[in-house]
Amino acid sequence: MADNLHDLRMGDIVIREMGTEGGVEHHLGEVLSIRARVRYVDVEYRWAEWWDLTTATLWPFRPEDVPEYRLRRASPDEIGRLGLR
Numbered sequence: 019m020a021d022n023l024h025d026l027r028m029g030d031i032v033i034r035e036m037g038t039e040g041g042v043e044h045h046l047g048e049v050l051s052i053r054a055r056v057r058y059v060d061v062e063y064r065w066a067e068w069w070d071l072t073t074a075t076l077w078p079f080r081p082e083d084v085p086e087y088r089l090r091r092a093s094p095d096e097i098g099r100l101g102l103r
Contacts (some may be wrong), residue, residue, distance in 0.1 A: 027052070028049055029048060032049060033045070033047075034046075034047060053070055055068055056068075060100075071089070
């Protein structure tokens with residue numbers, strides 16, 4: 019059931035279902051942000067972080083924190099050049 023969630027985008031409408039004694043309760047919602055768990059493969063230890071894909075910053079993001087780094091998609095050229103695949 020959750021396998022169709024990987025294509026969610028900001029603004030998508032979702033339904034939250036919860037079992038109750040009388041049946042199933044439904045709540046309608048809108049996706050406000052998307053988070054991703056990023057595991058780094060080019061280090062010699064287990065290292066993973068949560069990133070907010072809406073702001074491309076580490077999560078939780080506080081507006082008073084202005085990070086010096088951002089998350090971005092690697093191009094196929096960068097992946098090949100860096101020897102990651």
